[in-house]
Amino acid sequence: MCGIVGYVGAQSALDVVLAGLKRLEYRGYDSAGVAVLADGGLATAKKAGKLVNLDKELSARPLPAGGTGIGHTRWATHGGPTDVNAHPHLDGAGRVAVVHNGIIENFAALRAELAERGHELVSETDTEVVAHLLAESFSSCADLAEAMRLVCRRLEGAFTLVAVHADEPDVVVGARRNSPLVVGVGEGEAFLASDVAAFIAHTRAAVELGQDQVVELRRDRITVTGFDGRPADGDVRAYHVDWDASAAEKDGHDYFMLKEIAEQPKAVADTLLGRIDAAGSLRLDEVRISASELREMDKVVIVACGTAFHAGLIAKYAIEHWTRVPCEVELASEFRYRDPILDPRTLVVAISQSGETMDTLMALRHAREQGAKVLAICNTNGSTIPRESDAVLYTHAGPEVAVASTKAFLTQLVACYLVALYLGQVRGTQWGDEIQAVVRDLSRIAGAVERVLHTMQPVRQLARTLAQKDTVLFLGRHVGYPVALEGALKLKELAYMHAEGFAAGELKHGPIALIEEDLPVVVVVPSPRGRSVLHDKIVSNIQEIRARGARTIVIAEEGDEAVAPYADHLIRVPVTPTLLQPLVATVPLQVFACELATARGNEVDQPRNLAKSVTVE
Ligand code: F6R
Numbered sequence: 001m002c003g004i005v006g007y008v009g010a011q012s013a014l015d016v017v018l019a020g021l022k023r024l025e026y027r028g029y030d031s032a033g034v035a036v037l038a039d040g041g042l043a044t045a046k047k048a049g050k051l052v053n054l055d056k057e058l059s060a061r062p063l064p065a066g067g068t069g070i071g072h073t074r075w076a077t078h079g080g081p082t083d084v085n086a087h088p089h090l091d092g093a094g095r096v097a098v099v100h101n102g103i104i105e106n107f108a109a110l111r112a113e114l115a116e117r118g119h120e121l122v123s124e125t126d127t128e129v130v131a132h133l134l135a136e137s138f139s140s141c142a143d144l145a146e147a148m149r150l151v152c153r154r155l156e157g158a159f160t161l162v163a164v165h166a167d168e169p170d171v172v173v174g175a176r177r178n179s180p181l182v183v184g185v186g187e188g189e190a191f192l193a194s195d196v197a198a199f200i201a202h203t204r205a206a207v208e209l210g211q212d213q214v215v216e217l218r219r220d221r222i223t224v225t226g227f228d229g230r231p232a233d234g235d236v237r238a239y240h241v242d243w244d245a246s247a248a249e250k251d252g253h254d255y256f257m258l259k260e261i262a263e264q265p266k267a268v269a270d271t272l273l274g275r276i277d278a279a280g281s282l283r284l285d286e287v288r289i290s291a292s293e294l295r296e297m298d299k300v301v302i303v304a305c306g307t308a309f310h311a312g313l314i315a316k317y318a319i320e321h322w323t324r325v326p327c328e329v330e331l332a333s334e335f336r337y338r339d340p341i342l343d344p345r346t347l348v349v350a351i352s353q354s355g356e357t358m359d360t361l362m363a364l365r366h367a368r369e370q371g372a373k374v375l376a377i378c379n380t381n382g383s384t385i386p387r388e389s390d391a392v393l394y395t396h397a398g399p400e401v402a403v404a405s406t407k408a409f410l411t412q413l414v415a416c417y418l419v420a421l422y423l424g425q426v427r428g429t430q431w432g433d434e435i436q437a438v439v440r441d442l443s444r445i446a447g448a449v450e451r452v453l454h455t456m457q458p459v460r461q462l463a464r465t466l467a468q469k470d471t472v473l474f475l476g477r478h479v480g481y482p483v484a485l486e487g488a489l490k491l492k493e494l495a496y497m498h499a500e501g502f503a504a505g506e507l508k509h510g511p512i513a514l515i516e517e518d519l520p521v522v523v524v525v526p527s528p529r530g531r532s533v534l535h536d537k538i539v540s541n542i543q544e545i546r547a548r549g550a551r552t553i554v555i556a557e558e559g560d561e562a563v564a565p566y567a568d569h570l571i572r573v574p575v576t577p578t579l580l581q582p583l584v585a586t587v588p589l590q591v592f593a594c595e596l597a598t599a600r601g602n603e604v605d606q607p608r609n610l611a612k613s614v615t616v617e
Contacts, residue, residue: 008219021051038065042166068164096165134165241381264453318421352376361384403605486589
């Protein structure tokens with residue numbers, strides 16, 4: 001949440017910072033602002049609303065040119081999205097500018113203290129206190145990095161801060177506790193950002209800051225210390241970003257979401273790559289939890305939020321079926337507050353695209369405090385969740401920019417299947433040939449996803465006809481149930497429609513009262529093969545809702561003729577083993593939600609009130 005960029009170098013800081021903010025706008029888009037050091041002073045511009053408003057402001061009132069600057073795109077926490085509350089925030093004299101991501105929990109006490117000392121604060125934000133405190137500390141030590149360390153030691157909560165001071169014109173200082181902050185190292189220039197996407201067009205050499213660290217950026221030098229001032233040499237990680245700037249471009253698509261939906265076959269294939277050996281066995285050497293420890297585990301607990309939680313719900317079916325180990329799935333935001341029973345024989349799996357979701361991070365910290373081992377499934381190299389886990393299995397979806405998660409979800413599913421099969425392999429609950437059969441199916445799945453993508457035109461047409469509806473319901477059974485939840489979530493966040501996902505068997509226990517004439521109900525139908533009892537039951541459920549006037553939109557596998565007579569609209573997906581069906585059945589629901597959002601005139605990549613990477617609890 002909130003995108004931060006800082007720059008020091010020979011280029012125009014304003015240009016670099018604005019370009020970086022454009023790439024980070026997915027993190028928050030309530031307001032935006034910049035500050036540039038020039039002509040011995042500090043020049044700022046900030047505006048409520050999207051970056052385009054800031055662009056207009058800068059065209060009307062250009063800032064002087066300078067080589068040091070910072071910028072921010074905001075997802076509001078304290079104080080509404082107004083010009084005054086937009087970042088950067090300044091001290092009273094206008095010499096310090098600061099941008100912030102996170103929440104400073106003791107800001108009310110700090111604000112009162114500043115007021116007593118005669119400071120006048122103009123915004124409703126928690127951030128402005130930092131600007132004033134920095135100015136006070138700087139006046140005694142004349143060193144911005146030291147002032148930042150002094151201030152950070154007084155702050156409670158989770159925060160990333162980036163600041164400049166007019167008296168140190170070639171310095172940008174950043175600080176990090178919990179929220180992300182990455183340094184980009186260029187030739188005679190340096191960058192700071194919440195996400196490498198902000199500077200990837202300039203450099204792929206990155207340094208990831210650790211917890212409670214302060215970084216001082218100069219053109220030719222980067223110095224990292226702890227909040228206590230001790231050098232942090234051993235505790236910073238330098239790495240090469242292995243995707244290029246084009247990965248964060250729309251590539252001819254109208255929206256990032258459409259591009260990311262289209263990238264799913266590759267993302268799925270990339271996530272499988274190198275993890276299966278020539279003999280068809282799983283090779284997850286990167287999971288640094290030993291086979292003997294995995295054999296000892298007597299419970300798996302999955303923690304995640306939103307779409308990642310839905311991946312976890314599907315993983316439960318696979319883990320319990322392939323390993324016979326009990327598996328619980330818990331919303332990360334609820335987990336630690338219910339005193340969960342955990343011990344060293346519990347394997348906690350934390351699933352997160354961003355690796356920065358605060359609810360998931362707090363859940364995993366709680367799990368580790370109780371002695372559980374934590375395995376992260378994550379898409380963002382070097383982010384906080386994998387850093388703090390015992391082991392990590394990275395998904396290889398590439399950068400996901402659209403706020404609504406699509407390709408990350410499919411790769412999370414693949415990673416979950418790999419973990420489940422690997423557990424089955426090391427615990428001997430699956431025979432080698434059974435694992436190989438699933439692995440063979442998995443290795444064909446990218447092609448199946450590709451085929452689904454080629455048949456989406458009728459789904460788009462159908463979605464457009466439903467643009468005036470208020471409600472859409474989603475039903476599923478078995479792994480189709482979490483798929484229904486995911487379909488409903490996508491529709492809520494993108495089309496702003498009332499959407500609910502139900503287990504089809506639960507319908508008769510209440511939700512069937514919602515059915516009325518022409519209400520669209522999407523039903524995810526399990527394969528008629530194998531567990532055909534499930535198939536038969538859902539066909540009955542479809543008849544029940546049709547009898548009450550529902551308009552049925554049925555997702556069924558190719559060749560399933562039994563369901564066809566009861567479908568007002570039939571969406572075909574390729575034949576897959578039951579447990580893998582979510583990989584193909586989710587795709588039409590993503591396209592459906594995206595098209596409905598477009599038809600309703602909504603912002604597909606940046607839905608209202610949302611932000612990617614939710615770094616507050
Ligand atoms: C929905 C969506 C969110 C995220 C959730 C967790 O489309 O994107 O529900 O899935 O905020 O985010 P990560 O995976 O980054 O922890």
